[in-house]
Amino acid sequence: MYEIIVNGKLTKTDKVKNLLKYLRDDLDLKAAKNGCEEGACGTCTVLVDGKAIKACVLKTDKLKGKKITTLEGLSQRKRDVFAYAFTEVGAVQCGFCIPGMVMSATALFLKTLEPTKDEIKKSLTGNICRCTGYVKIEEAIELAAEILRTEREIPKRDCKGMVGEHVHRIDGPAKAIGEGVYAEDIRIEGMYYGGAVRSLYPRARVLSIDVSEAEAMEGVLKVLTAEDVPGINNIGHLSFISDWDALIPVGKITRYRGDAIALVAAKDKETLEAAKKAVKIEYEELTPVLSIEGAKDENAPKIHENGNLLFHQKLSKGNVEKAISDSKYVVTEIYNTPATEHAYLEPESATALPTNDGIQLYTSSQSIFDEQREVSRLLGVKPSKVRVTSTLVGGGFGGKEDMTVQHHAGLLAYVLQVPVQVTLSRQESIYVSTKRHSMEIEMTTACDENGILTAMKTTILSDTGAYSSLGGPVLQRACTHASGPYNYHNIEIDGKAYYTNNPPGGAFRGFGVTQSTFASESNINKLAKLAGISAWEIRSRNAIRPGQILPNGQIADAGTGLVETLEAVKDEFYKNKYVGLACAFKNSGIGVGLPDIGRCRLTVIDGKVHLRTSAACIGQGVGTVNLQILCQTTGLDPKNIIIETPDTHVTPDSGTTTASRQTVFTGEAVRLAALELKNTLKGKTLKEIEGYDHTEEYSGITDKIGSFKENPKSHIAYGYATQLVVLNESGKIEKVVAAHDVGKAINPKSVEGQIEGGVVMGLGYALTEIMPFENGMPQVKFGTLGLLRSTLVPEIKSIIIEKNTEELAYGAKGVGEITVIPTAPAVQGAYYNFDGEFRTELPLKKTAYKK
Template structure:
């Protein structure tokens, strides 16, 4: 701890570095402390233990903080000059060089029988990944593997390509590619429903995957699958409104697809308190609160005896990247396992007796690789499901957004509601107002002209939490961070189609009260 700690709180894209024991100490706002340590130690030619990274709580990441932005620059200057250094982006620098959501062009064909039961899908997806790869490959993979949605049919043919261009880089962004493909596939369902003569809600309910059925990727839906429950939670209000659109989605919890997906947690007894040390970056999603709750519940001890410590590579074990809605489930389970060891010791000892002792827990979310030659491969350890509806007034303004989300176990319901509300508002901008304008490979948009959805335009939001047991680890909690932004745009587009009969396939939508005046 140094008096310079506070300086890392000043700006969202900012890093502070200082010389430290022939290496560097970095205060960073990132989605992976160990990722930043790895990249900076490679750049400096230092062993990892000579590069200490501590995560500071500054707002959300939404995928953008998976890429190193300023951390390596601060580390290099501090290492060479032996002085404390702060590097930050101006807002325009951030708009220019920081990765954005991938633009995607999609050609999607979806088929059903005369009763509206889905039979097949074919899709071609092309994404503009900009001048650098960033996470263009994994984003495209997730966009394609989730393109068929949470429905019970398996005949799919999806081809995806990420293309290098002279545009600014595109990378991870909340929803990780699924936001784009979900918009296309969900719009197709609206068209099929109309052709069959049933409602958009009904075609989704008929095809919704149930526990024990097989997802389009071949994985068997587990007992926690609550997609039908999300649909049924919104049915009454959907049926009662004339101008209403619907969108549904599934999203993984955990990195999955055979990638080692570890959660790790260390509990240290210090000064009569339980210190929580986990290398998982807390970036506003409430992970510190969740881990505190897990330890309190498992150890059966009051929270005033627990202290959550900022992730620090010198003190906390590597718990992977804060990405893929994974930390509540995976590092939560690791914290639970460490807590169970501590609870056993407390049967015969006090916290004071255990001063200085460590209790360590880890959990591997084991999955199968893409293309694994096994029946019903496990692509991800858990999935969340969602149904959102958009209700319009007669003048075309949004009257209400209703968002029902299956989360397994809501460890912190207030935090879950906050995630749902934030994700919906973020994608209202995606659907209606945002446009990142580029000319000759360079952004001409400024912060004030990006079209971010304004607070005074936010409609009434009704988050509905669906809890359903079935995930055996992490108290049954399924991540919520990414899926909240995925089904919003098709729900909004469907509502405007009901209002004006215009079937739009490009975002942002045009001809709405929220469209920019030319």
């Protein structure tokens, strides 16, 4: 028997297990989170005799006499201070990393309550945050130290909840002190643990599956295969493609190493892992297709029935060849951008339980209605029989748009009629989940003797991996934004996305534009040198202005603020020596003629307004944004408003959290619903309209690509940005200045947080992040992905430009994705100035960060 003191109480166990599992599963202390279970992320940080230690690397048999403190064991005063400080400065986004950060800060405070900035940074080196860029977390720790040091009262922030006000995030305090409920925190009486047996080969025919040994094991309920699927065995984020087998049947061919072949349900996690190993699968190994080059080969095996070309996009305007040959300066380069990992801190998890004739699913994802559609199709039941309720989402960045565990949890629960939780280990998540598409881009850009852009011609090849996911739309956005936000009209773009046997590419913050902008802005860096003008000047001369026409034909509206973002960084540009600069634009909303609807339902219950949308908060804070829009429109006090959790049986379908659309689309639906409520409330109190229940929607109307209109509207809104990167004499990044035209900052702290987090993600993409594959298998662990830690993050200055004349969602444009787009080419430009070497591959080589 092992005796361990946890939060001052003696606990006993006869099991040798890792401390994190002991805390979470045996003691029900869930503030410590499981982000990686390999000591690399810090979400599980606890105090052991006053030192910050990762619980996942400790075993219960080695803790005799040690005092363990979890976030639950801190004094109420400390918990309140941390909850306030983290929320006040806007340090909480998805929140999954925050309890670990708080425990690292607690260990620091045991040494000093007057920590320097450096000491704070160093105290966080074991903790990764993928959302915030660390800036506000460090500020929160400084503030918490000050309040604890001075023993002053925790201030009260009384706000009216108005648009533009610094309104505390509604989910901030609970997330900060580990009380927020994420998908893996769900516990249901009698729950089983489910998991998949996955392919040993990227491409192999499954000859047989023998489940007898596994099913005979004690504690194993059942092993399911494709034969047990009651509905259609295919899923797919785009329903008209649905090319992803939920389980590979006997006789069929696997498409990547992440393919599931059998599903096991067992009474505990240990039995589950043992039973997965006991499932015997015979394969006929086949030669895989592992590159775009290989996929293009006419003799290549077909990964899907219709061949290996998933999507082909051609766009052209003007006379490119003539414009190029008439131009004074022409640059042609070939760029390579890698696959990268979303690295949200929360691995995928879902819990399903049987209901009378369907299931209830608790999940962490980017759209509960997409899950309802895909899971019900798999189960062969009407969508209404699958009720999906969202838990908190520990980060997504596009990576939680596709199904990973939800369909498997749903299938096990429905067929076996027991509650089942399926959670991916971090390594399984890396093997299974979608990646940022790797692309090969050849691009020619031309300008005249004054640096005025004249033409751009490009071919973009994308490795979409084993399944389509959003490979078509991602490639399309890469193409539609490849010209950059400039005023010229000769373009020729040819993009192709190919299936391979690598992990699937999917949506990832920036959605293809990150890749094509690296090429287009880097080419402009070179053209500026040829034309003898600065990187700032060439962009200023060409920047799209209101009333001008974007290369895609859309007229730039009066709210177009690219020039203002350039002006905002001008001084910094000219006062620094080694400086790089890049501009970007990014659509808000799905656009291109596709249906795109935000919805909001307002219901008055017990004198309070229940704000109901299914907009997933993946960290960006859409619930608080909606609250502010409702308060601004109605004048209601935030205390009278309850923001409800997305639930397919309660909240209307507000569409996926994708394409930086929720603030604009669902935000506008909230504004419309709020106007109606305001009207109803005239001269009445909320109590007097008890039972009020009204739903509004906003539908963004756009034109298809290839529309014959002279000036088609491709997207409802575009955000614009300029980012600037300064290197010091030793080639390290000293500072990033990020100026973003966001239309209207509904919650300025959240906007800053998006910018800071996006910039750090962009720096990682530019400098350190890797995802090597060998035989279709990622050769990385969470700790070797190259994610930036706090000590490597430079000063980040965010500048918010508010320029919009639209009343749509009070003029807001999306900001989530664009923040990551210009960073890599700005870094490329800075190194080009630093050593004269023109780098065309990411992550950049021969820098202070990578050999």
